[in-house]
Amino acid sequence: MILRLAFASLFARALTVGMTTLAIALSVALFLGVEKVRTGAKASFADTISGTDLIVGARSGSVQLLLYSVFRIGNATNNVTWESYLDIAARPDVDWIVPISLGDSHRQFRVMGTSQAFFEHYRYRQGRQLQVADGVIMDDLFDTVIGADVAATLGYNVDDPIIVAHGLASFSEHKDQPFRVSGILEKTGTPVDRTVIVSMEAIEAIHVDWQSGAQIPGRSTPADVIREMDLVPQAVTAALVGVESPLQTFALQRAINEYSQEPLLAILPGVALQELWGIVGIAETALLAVSAMVVVTALIGMMATIFSSLNERRREMAIYRAMGARPRTILSMLVLEATVIAALGALLGVVFLYIGLAITQPILDSSFGLWLPIEAPTMREVWVIIGVVAAGAIVSLVPAIRAYRMSVADGMMVNT
Amino acid sequence: MTQAVLKLSDVGYHWPGRSAFALHVADLTVSKGETVLLLGESGSGKSTLLSLICGTILPDQGSVSVAGTNVTTLSGAARDKLRAEQIGVIFQQFNLLPFGTVSDNIMLPLRFAPERRKRAGDAATEVENLCTALGLPRSVIHAKANALSVGQQQRVAVARALIGQPPLIIADEPTSALDANSQAAFLDLLFTQTAAHDTSLLMVSHDPRLGERFDRVIRMEDIAVIERAGE
Numbered sequence: 346m347i348l349r350l351a352f353a354s355l356f357a358r359a360l361t362v363g364m365t366t367l368a369i370a371l372s373v374a375l376f377l378g379v380e381k382v383r384t385g386a387k388a389s390f391a392d393t394i395s396g397t398d399l400i401v402g403a404r405s406g407s408v409q410l411l412l413y414s415v416f417r418i419g420n421a422t423n424n425v426t427w428e429s430y431l432d433i434a435a436r437p438d439v440d441w442i443v444p445i446s447l448g449d450s451h452r453q454f455r456v457m458g459t460s461q462a463f464f465e466h467y468r469y470r471q472g473r474q475l476q477v478a479d480g481v482i483m484d485d486l487f488d489t490v491i492g493a494d495v496a497a498t499l500g501y502n503v504d505d506p507i508i509v510a511h512g513l514a515s516f517s518e519h520k521d522q523p524f525r526v527s528g529i530l531e532k533t534g535t536p537v538d539r540t541v542i543v544s545m546e547a548i549e550a551i552h553v554d555w556q557s558g559a560q561i562p563g564r565s566t567p568a569d570v571i572r573e574m575d576l577v578p579q580a581v582t583a584a585l586v587g588v589e590s591p592l593q594t595f596a597l598q599r600a601i602n603e604y605s606q607e608p609l610l611a612i613l614p615g616v617a618l619q620e621l622w623g624i625v626g627i628a629e630t631a632l633l634a635v636s637a638m639v640v641v642t643a644l645i646g647m648m649a650t651i652f653s654s655l656n657e658r659r660r661e662m663a664i665y666r667a668m669g670a671r672p673r674t675i676l677s678m679l680v681l682e683a684t685v686i687a688a689l690g691a692l693l694g695v696v697f698l699y700i701g702l703a704i705t706q707p708i709l710d711s712s713f714g715l716w717l718p719i720e721a722p723t724m725r726e727v728w729v730i731i732g733v734v735a736a737g738a739i740v741s742l743v744p745a746i747r748a749y750r751m752s753v754a755d756g757m758m759v760n761t
Numbered sequence: 762m763t764q765a766v767l768k769l770s771d772v773g774y775h776w777p778g779r780s781a782f783a784l785h786v787a788d789l790t791v792s793k794g795e796t797v798l799l800l801g802e803s804g805s806g807k808s809t810l811l812s813l814i815c816g817t818i819l820p821d822q823g824s825v826s827v828a829g830t831n832v833t834t835l836s837g838a839a840r841d842k843l844r845a846e847q848i849g850v851i852f853q854q855f856n857l858l859p860f861g862t863v864s865d866n867i868m869l870p871l872r873f874a875p876e877r878r879k880r881a882g883d884a885a886t887e888v889e890n891l892c893t894a895l896g897l898p899r900s901v902i903h904a905k906a907n908a909l910s911v912g913q914q915q916r917v918a919v920a921r922a923l924i925g926q927p928p929l930i931i932a933d934e935p936t937s938a939l940d941a942n943s944q945a946a947f948l949d950l951l952f953t954q955t956a957a958h959d960t961s962l963l964m965v966s967h968d969p970r971l972g973e974r975f976d977r978v979i980r981m982e983d984i985a986v987i988e989r990a991g992e
Contacts, residue, residue: 670841
């Protein structure tokens with residue numbers, strides 16, 4: 346009956362209790378949402394490249410190699426010679442190898458030279474393959490396949506011409522050799538979306554008349570002449586390697602790292618991704634801390650609400666006391682009340698979270714390539730909810746102890 | 762000799778923080794079935810006296826005995842239980858939990874008093890009987906307390922004090938919020954009920970006109986001495 350009266354009392358203050366519950370619900374939804382985005386982002390990040398066993402490049406740092414080869418951030422300090430590339434490709438434990446040649450750009454997007462094998466072996470988000478949304482994968486020397494973001498940002502369609510600029514953010518363009526968009530890839534949520542892909546030969550072709558980063562004055566080889574030339578690449582920026590058997594990964598990595606003709610570096614993408622996440626992960630930890638503070642603020646708000654309700658409820662407490670309730674009963678009623686509010690808030694927060702997820706999931710996926718799975722709460726989330734309820738009970742002890750003292754001092758006499 | 766339901770002897774109480782301000786009651790006895798009116802102005806120590814009787818405060822000296830149990834020797838929890846079992850309390854006004862139903866309010870003391878609960882028998886039936894006896898329509902039993910008029914609320918408070926037949930009813934100016942007609946009707950009901958169950962009544966008021974209906978009228982100044990600094 347006391348329980349029923351406690352609920353009736355809560356119900357009588359439905360507006361303030363509702364507001365407090367809503368504040369807690371929103372803070373819990375925010376916290377769990379940030380947590381979801383965090384784990385989702387981490388998973389999406391780790392899913393940027395999958396199925397590749399080793400990334401090979403000139404010797405530098407593993408994070409640097411990962412950044413320029415996969416994320417197209419920063420530049421390679423050095424290239425890998427075509428001979429070394431062929432040496433590695435010829436090894437028996439190499440199942441497949443994909444060359445990557447970077448260095449040119451189109452507008453704000455990087456141009457990547459590669460082979461057909463890239464479309465075959467590049468995998469993201471647990472083994473998904475690149476799909477062409479429109480057009481076909483390039484089959485001509487001057488064909489290009491562009492990522493979804495490139496097409497969306499620059500408004501390109503299949504068969505549109507593209508002029509590639511030499512270097513990055515450069516004014517010298519390879520105007521002699523315009524490219525044609527042959528295909529547009531589907532959105533992947535990976536750096537591929539922001540990449541203009543051409544063949545390795547095309548990279549050579551556009552540099553035919555160039556030397557040391559500048560066009561040789563007066564020379565302009567016609568496209569049909571270039572087509573007749575033997576366009577063997579001089580070097581690659583990096584290579585993606587798949588091994589015959591996973592057991593050979595470490596042996597191959599070691600062999601490449603100890604390659605005597607040229608200083609090379611082979612990295613495990615997963616390890617390098619983790620290393621990189623350790624760097625960018627600080628931001629998400631800060632975000633999580635901020636949303637935890639929001640939960641704390643909401644709980645303190647609840648404490649303040651209970652505090653301010655104490656005065657107007659002095660009469661209520663005096664009645665309980667006059668009927669024989671112990672001060673301890675008053676204390677437990679207030680703690681119970683806070684626990685109920687916190688629990689309702691937490692549950693409502695979970696409901697908000699799932700509603701929010703259901704609404705934003707397709708939007709986040711299509712515009713940010715961030716896939717947030719809708720699944721049953723994880724143990725971690727359950728602990729968050731339990732933690733919020735427990736914290737609610739604990740902070741409510743402050744006003745509850747005050748109420749206890751008041752009810753001891755007032756007894757049943759409140760002359761208000 | 763009739764059994765004393767309430768007996769205070771040589772009770773002294775110092776208000777905490779005001780060492781030179783104290784209340785002293787040499788003797789106050791209420792016998793079984795007796796109705797006593799305690800007259801006193803505000804500031805005469807009435808509230809303190811009621812708190813001493815109800816055991817929400819403890820005297821510095823002397824003894825307070827309710828239904829044969831010495832309150833002063835009990836722990837806080839035991840005093841709360843004794844109050845729940847033996848005393849029905851009626852305030853001036855705002856007696857009820859506004860969000861609870863009439864029935865919830867009437868049954869509330871039984872929650873803290875298992876013996877009284879047993880005495881009440883079937884609580885729901887008892888609530889109905891009391892409401893009928895006090896002229897409350899049955900329809901209000903499950904209504905929220907704050908939907909009732911002040912007069913009805915005071916009658917619910919009486920029903921709550923009476924349920925489970927505690928030997929002593931303490932009423933603190935229960936009629937002050939009522940108009941003259943309602944006052945008379947309210948007292949009629951109260952006296953009928955206390956007489957029917959041989960319940961003792963100690964009512965505090967500042968209004969001497971009520972006195973003629975009680976077995977005994979005591980003036981606060983005759984039984985209690987308030988000592989102030991410098992006097």
